[in-house]
Amino acid sequence: MVPAMTDKSRYHHGDLRHALLQAGLSLLEEQGLDGLSLRAVAARAGVSHAGPAHHFATLKHLLTALAAIAFERFVAAMDDARGRAGPDPRSQLAATGDGYVTFATANPQLFRLMFSATRLDWSDAHLQETARAARQQLADVCEPVAALRGIATPGGREQLQLLVWSVVHGYAHLLLSGQLHDASCATRAPPRPDLESLLFGPP
Amino acid sequence: MVPAMTDKSRYHHGDLRHALLQAGLSLLEEQGLDGLSLRAVAARAGVSHAGPAHHFATLKHLLTALAAIAFERFVAAMDDARGRAGPDPRSQLAATGDGYVTFATANPQLFRLMFSATRLDWSDAHLQETARAARQQLADVCEPVAALRGIATPGGREQLQLLVWSVVHGYAHLLLSGQLHDASCATRAPPRPDLESLLFGPP
DNA sequence: CATTAATCTTGACAACGACAAGATGAGGAT
DNA sequence: ATCCTCATCTTGTCGTTGTCAAGATTAATG
Numbered sequence: 415m416v417p418a419m420t421d422k423s424r425y426h427h428g429d430l431r432h433a434l435l436q437a438g439l440s441l442l443e444e445q446g447l448d449g450l451s452l453r454a455v456a457a458r459a460g461v462s463h464a465g466p467a468h469h470f471a472t473l474k475h476l477l478t479a480l481a482a483i484a485f486e487r488f489v490a491a492m493d494d495a496r497g498r499a500g501p502d503p504r505s506q507l508a509a510t511g512d513g514y515v516t517f518a519t520a521n522p523q524l525f526r527l528m529f530s531a532t533r534l535d536w537s538d539a540h541l542q543e544t545a546r547a548a549r550q551q552l553a554d555v556c557e558p559v560a561a562l563r564g565i566a567t568p569g570g571r572e573q574l575q576l577l578v579w580s581v582v583h584g585y586a587h588l589l590l591s592g593q594l595h596d597a598s599c600a601t602r603a604p605p606r607p608d609l610e611s612l613l614f615g616p617p
Numbered sequence: 618m619v620p621a622m623t624d625k626s627r628y629h630h631g632d633l634r635h636a637l638l639q640a641g642l643s644l645l646e647e648q649g650l651d652g653l654s655l656r657a658v659a660a661r662a663g664v665s666h667a668g669p670a671h672h673f674a675t676l677k678h679l680l681t682a683l684a685a686i687a688f689e690r691f692v693a694a695m696d697d698a699r700g701r702a703g704p705d706p707r708s709q710l711a712a713t714g715d716g717y718v719t720f721a722t723a724n725p726q727l728f729r730l731m732f733s734a735t736r737l738d739w740s741d742a743h744l745q746e747t748a749r750a751a752r753q754q755l756a757d758v759c760e761p762v763a764a765l766r767g768i769a770t771p772g773g774r775e776q777l778q779l780l781v782w783s784v785v786h787g788y789a790h791l792l793l794s795g796q797l798h799d800a801s802c803a804t805r806a807p808p809r810p811d812l813e814s815l816l817f818g819p820p
Numbered sequence: 821c822a823t824t825a826a827t828c829t830t831g832a833c834a835a836c837g838a839c840a841a842g843a844t845g846a847g848g849a850t
Numbered sequence: 851a852t853c854c855t856c857a858t859c860t861t862g863t864c865g866t867t868g869t870c871a872a873g874a875t876t877a878a879t880g
Contacts, residue, residue, distance in 0.1 A: 426845065426858060448735055451836060462860050464838085469858095473837065531794040532651055545796070569808070576797075577784065577810045584787020585779070591734040593748070594779075605772070607780045612815075629827055629876060654867060665829050667869085672827095676868065 431469040433459040438480050442523045447530065452476065477527065478535045484524035485544035491517040492551050503558035504610055510555045511582045511609045518586035525590060529583075552579055559613060574613075581607055634672040636662040641683050645726045650733065655679065680730060681738045687727035688747035694720040695754050706761035707813055713758045714785045714812045721789035728793060732786075755782055762816060777816075784810055 427433060437458035441450050452473050453463045470476040495513025499505045518525040527533070534541060556575045565571055585607050588594050594604035630636060640661035644653050655676050656666045673679040698716030702708045721728040730736070737744060756778050763774045788810055791797050797807035 424845090430858080446735065452838090453836065463836095464861080465859055467838080467859090471838095529790070529794045529796070532649065536795060549796075572808055573811060576788070576808055577815060580785075580787035580791060580810050581780065581783045582787070583791055584783035584785070584789075586787075587732070587790050588783060588786055591732045592739060593732075593752075605775055605779055607783050608776060611776075612780060627876090633827080655869090656867065666867095667830080668828055670828090670869080674869095 427459070427461060427465075430459060430461060430465065434466050434469060434476065435479060435483065438476060439483070442480065442527065446523055447526055447533075450477075474533060474535050475538075477530075477533050478538045478541050481527050481534050482538070482540045482544045484521070484528045485541070485548050487521070487524065488517055488528065489544070489547050489551055491520075492548070496551075496555065503555070503562050504614055507555045507559050507578065507613070508610050510552065511578065514552070514582040515586045515589070515606070519589060522590050525586065529587075549579075552582075563613070578609065578613075581609065581612070630662070630664060630668075633662060633664060633668065637669050637672060637679065638682060638686065641679060642686070645683065645730065649726055650729055650736075653680075677736060677738050678741075680733075680736050681741045681744050684730050684737050685741070685743045685747045687724070687731045688744070688751050690724070690727065691720055691731065692747070692750050692754055694723075695751070699754075699758065706758070706765050707817055710758045710762050710781065710816070711813045713755065714781060717755070717785040718789050718792070718809070722792060725793050728789065732790075752782075755785075766816070781812065781816075784812065784815070 434455055437455045438450060441454055441458060445454070452466055452470075455476065456463050456465045459465070466476065470479065492510050492513040495509045495516065496506055499509030528545075536542065553575050556571065556578055560571045560574050563574075565574060589604065637658055640658045641653060644657055644661060648657070655669055655673075658679065659666050659668045662668070669679065673682065695713050695716040698712045698719065699709055702712030731748075739745065759774065759778045759781055763777050766777075768774055768777060792807065
């Protein structure tokens with residue numbers, strides 16, 4: 415049985431792992447990835463600086479768990495966007511790509527964490543699975559488009575997936591790195607690449 | 618006059634700023650971006666831990682200067698690739714995009730540094746200028762392609778530039794973050810998006 | 821040659837990740 | 851009910867880091 419959460423003065427937290435993840439997510443939003451330290455997470459969760467050690471041996475383990483959560487939300491966001499779009503293949507693909515970019519701009523810190531290669535442990539099974547689900551989400555909406563365009567070979571489909579993924583990922587990353595906010599696009603909002611006209615030609 | 622470089626036992630270094638940048642570049646290659654500390658750079662340059670302070674007030678300043686150097690090499694690499702290609706617009710664009718990706722894979726640490734938004738000071742004039750030159754490099758090779766495809770409006774050209782930039786940047790970033798090395802592309806080398814067939818249609 | 825200012829060193833501090841050793845108490849065994 | 855076991859959390863410490871302050875050294879200037 416889980417101890418009463420109202421009792422603040424107890425030695426064992428009761429659900430520290432979950433509390434650490436929540437603290438990590440909120441700190442990530444507020445302070446960014448660089449301001450997220452094990453000690454800060456521990457403090458926000460109300461435990462001592464070495465409290466997390468038993469649940470997350472190292473900072474990389476905590477970040478990996480957070481990244482897996484981020485990938486889950488990422489997939490859910492793309493799924494939502496796809497569900498709100500029309501049933502035709504091009505609408506489905508465009509909506510998913512839009513969901514990709516929209517998630518990145520709405521959750522820049524989560525997105526940055528998800529693709530910060532050196533900070534994560536990619537041998538972790540949960541992270542691998544959630545990241546694979548995100549890839550699959552894009553592949554799923556690419557399939558009908560490939561069929562529509564008469565792309566039959568596996569290599570052709572792979573090319574299409576890679577192209578779509580590269581475009582949305584590159585655009586999202588350029589947005590987050592601030593490369594589209596200066597000089598050329600000073601006043602107005604940065605333009606957005608049009609996936610539909612890219613894949614189906616200008617109307 | 619620059620003091621003799623052979624005299625090892627002297628208080629003033631003589632060209633510490635340059636030595637720090639060189640030490641930073643070599644450390645970046647060997648240890649990666651995370652292993653690059655001010656103290657390590659100072660040690661490699663042969664000065665005390667607070668030696669860099671006068672030339673680079675903070676770590677962000679040093680990284681910014683290194684990123685500017687990286688952008689210069691980046692532009693030179695794309696320029697080289699473009700020079701070795703045929704004169705027709707599509708070859709020029711394909712070669713430049715190829716140079717973009719090739720530089721990223723050949724200098725992953727430099728590339729990572731260039732686009733690590735939070736670690737750099739983007740108000741720095743030198744960094745802004747070198748990054749602008751890199752953007753211009755892509756815009757230059759996009760222009761003839763836009764003309765060839767009958768794209769006349771500024772918005773259309775901007776769309777093309779943004780598309781090309783997103784594709785090459787996204788692909789480079791996916792490569793560096795290791796997203797293309799697992800599961801689906803286990804054994805063989807990861808595929809490469811074909812800029813030419815993308816922009817000019819399959820032959 | 822004397823003064824000034826730039827340059828580098830030494831020393832210190834707070835924050836960090838990580839480790840070790842001990843305190844606490846929850847849950848099962850008896 | 852009592853004891854035991856072990857997961858859980860705390861306290862203390864170490865080495866490293868970025869940054870600041872104060873002093874030492876020397877180049878440059880007049």
